[in-house]
Amino acid sequence: MNTISFRIKNKDKSARTGIITTKNGIVKTPAFIPVATLGDIKTLPSWDMKNLGIQIFIANTYHLHIRPGEKLIKNLGGLHRFTGWNGPIATDSGGFQVYSLSTKRKIQEDGIIFSSHVDGAPLRFTPEKVIDIEIALGSDILMPLDECVGYPAGIGYAKEAMDRTNRWAKRAFEYFKTLAYPGLLFAIVQGSTYTDLRKEAANVLTELDFDGYALGGLVVGEDPSQTREVLSSTVPLLPQEKPRYTMGLGKVEDILWAVGKGVDLFDCVIPTRNARTAGVYTWKGKINLKNSKYKDDPNPVSEKCTCPTCRHYSRAYLRHLFNTDELLAKYLATLHNITFYMELMKETRKNIEEGTFFKWREEILSKFKGGFDD
Amino acid sequence: MNTISFRIKNKDKSARTGIITTKNGIVKTPAFIPVATLGDIKTLPSWDMKNLGIQIFIANTYHLHIRPGEKLIKNLGGLHRFTGWNGPIATDSGGFQVYSLSTKRKIQEDGIIFSSHVDGAPLRFTPEKVIDIEIALGSDILMPLDECVGYPAGIGYAKEAMDRTNRWAKRAFEYFKTLAYPGLLFAIVQGSTYTDLRKEAANVLTELDFDGYALGGLVVGEDPSQTREVLSSTVPLLPQEKPRYTMGLGKVEDILWAVGKGVDLFDCVIPTRNARTAGVYTWKGKINLKNSKYKDDPNPVSEKCTCPTCRHYSRAYLRHLFNTDELLAKYLATLHNITFYMELMKETRKNIEEGTFFKWREEILSKFKGGFDD
Numbered sequence: 103m104n105t106i107s108f109r110i111k112n113k114d115k116s117a118r119t120g121i122i123t124t125k126n127g128i129v130k131t132p133a134f135i136p137v138a139t140l141g142d143i144k145t146l147p148s149w150d151m152k153n154l155g156i157q158i159f160i161a162n163t164y165h166l167h168i169r170p171g172e173k174l175i176k177n178l179g180g181l182h183r184f185t186g187w188n189g190p191i192a193t194d195s196g197g198f199q200v201y202s203l204s205t206k207r208k209i210q211e212d213g214i215i216f217s218s219h220v221d222g223a224p225l226r227f228t229p230e231k232v233i234d235i236e237i238a239l240g241s242d243i244l245m246p247l248d249e250c251v252g253y254p255a256g257i258g259y260a261k262e263a264m265d266r267t268n269r270w271a272k273r274a275f276e277y278f279k280t281l282a283y284p285g286l287l288f289a290i291v292q293g294s295t296y297t298d299l300r301k302e303a304a305n306v307l308t309e310l311d312f313d314g315y316a317l318g319g320l321v322v323g324e325d326p327s328q329t330r331e332v333l334s335s336t337v338p339l340l341p342q343e344k345p346r347y348t349m350g351l352g353k354v355e356d357i358l359w360a361v362g363k364g365v366d367l368f369d370c371v372i373p374t375r376n377a378r379t380a381g382v383y384t385w386k387g388k389i390n391l392k393n394s395k396y397k398d399d400p401n402p403v404s405e406k407c408t409c410p411t412c413r414h415y416s417r418a419y420l421r422h423l424f425n426t427d428e429l430l431a432k433y434l435a436t437l438h439n440i441t442f443y444m445e446l447m448k449e450t451r452k453n454i455e456e457g458t459f460f461k462w463r464e465e466i467l468s469k470f471k472g473g474f475d476d
Numbered sequence: 477m478n479t480i481s482f483r484i485k486n487k488d489k490s491a492r493t494g495i496i497t498t499k500n501g502i503v504k505t506p507a508f509i510p511v512a513t514l515g516d517i518k519t520l521p522s523w524d525m526k527n528l529g530i531q532i533f534i535a536n537t538y539h540l541h542i543r544p545g546e547k548l549i550k551n552l553g554g555l556h557r558f559t560g561w562n563g564p565i566a567t568d569s570g571g572f573q574v575y576s577l578s579t580k581r582k583i584q585e586d587g588i589i590f591s592s593h594v595d596g597a598p599l600r601f602t603p604e605k606v607i608d609i610e611i612a613l614g615s616d617i618l619m620p621l622d623e624c625v626g627y628p629a630g631i632g633y634a635k636e637a638m639d640r641t642n643r644w645a646k647r648a649f650e651y652f653k654t655l656a657y658p659g660l661l662f663a664i665v666q667g668s669t670y671t672d673l674r675k676e677a678a679n680v681l682t683e684l685d686f687d688g689y690a691l692g693g694l695v696v697g698e699d700p701s702q703t704r705e706v707l708s709s710t711v712p713l714l715p716q717e718k719p720r721y722t723m724g725l726g727k728v729e730d731i732l733w734a735v736g737k738g739v740d741l742f743d744c745v746i747p748t749r750n751a752r753t754a755g756v757y758t759w760k761g762k763i764n765l766k767n768s769k770y771k772d773d774p775n776p777v778s779e780k781c782t783c784p785t786c787r788h789y790s791r792a793y794l795r796h797l798f799n800t801d802e803l804l805a806k807y808l809a810t811l812h813n814i815t816f817y818m819e820l821m822k823e824t825r826k827n828i829e830e831g832t833f834f835k836w837r838e839e840i841l842s843k844f845k846g847g848f849d850d
Contacts, residue, residue, distance in 0.1 A: 142797060142804045148788055170796045174772050178792055186788040398548050414522055414560040418552055422544045423516060429803060430516045 108314065108345045114459040116364045119451045122314075122345055124190040124242035125284045126182065129157045131345060131366035132450050134357065134443045135192060136374060139165050141185045144374050145433040146440070148186030154409065154437065155444030158189060158242070160369045163235050164196035167225065168218055172238035180240030192369075193241040195232045197248035197267075197290065198349075201322055209249060211266070229274040237283050245316065245349075246274035248290040253323035260294035267292045267318075268306045275310050286313035288347060294319060295328045297335040304339035314345035314367075321350045321370075330359065337363045354383070354446065354470045358463045361450055373443045377435035380424045381474045383442040385466075390474040391435065396421045409441035410434075482688065482719045488833040490738045493825045496688075496719055498564040498616035499658045500556065503531045505719060505740035506824050508731065508817045509566060510748060513539050515559045518748050519807040520814070522560030528783065528811065529818030532563060532617070534743045537609050538570035541599065542592055546612035554614030566743075567615040569606045571622035571641075571664065572723075575696055583623060585640070603648040611657050619690065619723075620648035622664040627697035634668035641666045641692075642680045649684050660687035662721060668693060669702045671709040678713035688719035688741075695724040695744075704733065711737045728757070728820065728844045732837045735824055747817045751809035754798045755848045757816040759840075764848040765809065770795045783815035784808075 110120045122129040136143045138159040143151070151159075161181060166172060175184050182188055199216065200207055206217045213228030229247045236244040247270050249263040271289050278287045289312040293299030300317075307315065317336060320329050333348065337360075340346050345366045351357065352370020360368070373383070380391040384404040389396070391403070402412035403420065411420070411434040423431035446466075453459040484494045496503040510517045512533040517525070525533075535555060540546060549558050556562055573590065574581055580591045587602030603621045610618040621644050623637040645663050652661045663686040667673030674691075681689065691710060694703050707722065711734075714720050719740045725731065726744020734742070747757070754765040758778040763770070765777070776786035777794065785794070785808040797805035820840075827836040 140796070140800045140802055141793075142802055145803050145807070147784065147804065147808065149784060165800075169800050170771065170792070174792065177772060178774055178790060184790070184793050184796075186793075397544065398551060400552055410521065410523060416552060416558070418544070418548065419515075419558050419560075422514070422558075426514045426539075426543050428514055428516055429519050429806060430521065432803060433519070433807060434521065 112455040114454045117454045117459045119454050126190045132361045134447050135160045135369035137371045145436045154440050160192040162194050164199045172235045176238040190242040192243035193236045195245040195247045196227050197250045201250040201252045229270040230277045243286045246271050250319045251294045255294045264292045264299050264303050288314040288316050290316045290318040292319045300336040315340040316347035318349045373439040377439040378432040387469040388474045391420045409438045411438045486829040488828045488831050491828045491833045493828050500564045506735045508821050509534045509743035511745045519810045528814050534566040536568050538573045546609045550612040564616040566617035567610045569619040569621045570601050571624045575624040575626050603644040604651045617660045620645050624693045625668045629668045638666045638677050662688040664690045664692040666693050674710040689714040690721040692723050747813040751813040752806040761843040762848045765795045783812045785812045
């Protein structure tokens with residue numbers, strides 16, 4: 103039944119490429135996974151997605167459970183049909199909402215009781231129920247319920263949450279096994295910024311044969327050096343032959359750094375969120391299109407870019423649209439930023455396979471110091 | 477130099493079809509002109525426009541003068557190149573802002589002094605300057621500066637504004653003639669709801685050889701029966717051989733009624749504005765996608781529709797996107813509504829040419845009584 107696999111192709115020192123096979127197609131890694139919390143990558147219709155090079159997106163179990171509900175989606179043929187996307191879909195578990203909606207939930211041994219952010223209704227999320235929701239959606243890569251801890255967290259609570267996450271992961275794993283569902287179930291390693299806790303979590307979770315391993319609870323307020331310390335010490339403890347996924351990590355410099363440590367998958371709202379506030383990516387660095395220096399710039403956002411926005415419009419026109427709050431601006435910038443991220447990952451894979459990744463990375467990183475030019 | 481013409485093809489009683497030839501292509505009439513105040517039809521990229529059947533849009537001189545300015549647009553190759561649209565473009569004169577920004581302007585014999593709605597800067601609009609701006613933009617159909625009077629207006633002020641509009645029209649006409657610019661200059665007939673004033677304006681303006689005649693100052697708060705009374709009495713006074721344009725008239729029932737009176741051109745924000753609040757058109761009538769009865773509706777917005785939205789998505793998915801305030805919803809509904817309006821006009825032209833317009837119109841109108849079903 104399970105036709106799913108991960109095949110490592112090439113390695114350039116610790117960076118590697120691979121192929122994840124799911125029931126709805128393959129994902130070439132390292133891959134960036136755009137965020138589609140409610141089923142859509144914000145502003146993008148499904149018909150753009152393949153053309154932009156998107157391989158997979160990640161939807162959110164908590165949000166889709168509330169609106170429109172997994173039963174409705176299942177009755178309409180599943181999330182793929184509902185959203186018009188027939189490639190792989192990953193689903194986050196609701197564990198991130200422990201952090202992002204921290205005033206609206208209670209943690210119990212059995213699971214999480216949320217108070218719906220929409221109408222306050224009580225919502226009970228258990229490891230088993232989350233799997234049921236993800237299967238009703240038709241997910242290809244399922245994340246189990248976890249407890250995402252914010253920063254800073256005392257070591258006592260961090261350990262408690264990590265232990266609970268591990269127990270939930272085990273319940274999810276055992277339950278999932280009984281269902282013979284053709285999806286990949288990943289584990290999520292927690293432990294906050296404590297490398298010993300991360301190590302303990304990795305050891306416990308790798309005793310079970312999950313299809314992949316994610317690091318959760320990163321980029322929640324800690325210093326970038328702490329993120330990197332956790333990654334450096336934890337990634338080597340994860341199985342070589344399984345995909346590794348750092349959840350929420352998405353800055354260009356962070357992705358390229360983590361690829362060098364052997365990470366395969368990334369998701370983040372950064373490229374789409376920045377797009378909606380005029381922050382766009384070029385191979386010469388990041389720029390903000392609201393900056394007055396682009397007001398009469400006849401050039402496309404990025405010279406080498408083949409996205410529809412760069413093929414049709416000048417920076418001056420995009421600046422005009424942002425400057426006058428036209429919604430179209432957000433869509434056009436999103437088309438561009440997603441294209442940039444997809445190209446970045448394609449170049450990453452190519453350079454790994456050609457053995458030039460680390461040299462190429464230096465060139466790119468020199469352009470991506472600091473923020474946008476606004 | 478002037479290669480522009482209007483050719484009347486067919487007539488079904490007073491309804492007629494025609495072709496307007498401009499330097500940037502033809503417009504088959506009766507035609508609906510989507511509104512692109514700032515250069516974009518809200519949410520639509522230029523690459524969608526031809527596919528949806530759009531023939532022409534109307535941009536706004538006042539708004540583009542303020543942001544980004546006609547000089548900037550001209551330096552970047554004109555409004556066509558700036559917006560990525562190589563078909564005909566009409567430009568409104570700023571006269572509508574006399575009504576819509578009534579607290580921010582002073583009327584003088586020479587022209588209008590606006591206080592910019594963006595930064596309060598004083599802006600002087602004269603008939604000649606408006607022509608200059610429209611030519612700098614590269615407009616194909618130019619509207620002259622007029623004084624759009626709101627409802628209700630006393631007959632004294634209505635006459636004053638109508639007379640001034642006529643004097644401005646004459647100045648615009650004389651100035652335009654000296655420039656040998658290959659665009660069409662229309663006149664705008666004012667006169668509020670007073671049919672005698674409308675008659676007087678029509679008589680004065682038809683003494684000059686404008687390329688087309690518009691009725692302005694309609695749908696500004698008056699009763700629909702008054703709009704129709706003005707139309708019924710004024711349209712017959714306009715030259716048969718010139719295009720006739722009712723500015724701001726855009727409800728399905730109003731368009732079809734006016735086509736029956738011999739009107740050729742229409743513009744309105746209705747289809748795009750409704751789209752952004754979930755109001756969409758079907759051949760069975762108008763529906764609001766936020767209505768809970770569509771929550772699990774697997775059908776497209778409109779069964780017969782070939783727009784990208786109907787080809788890819790269910791009403792249930794669109795309702796979900798509107799219900800969760802996803803921006804994508806606005807774009808998808810706009811794609812549909814513009815397609816509907818373009819199909820409506822295509823069917824109108826076809827039925828006129830086949831001599832079945834009035835019979836066909838009855839069928840359509842029976843579906844378009846009342847508002848959206850929300």
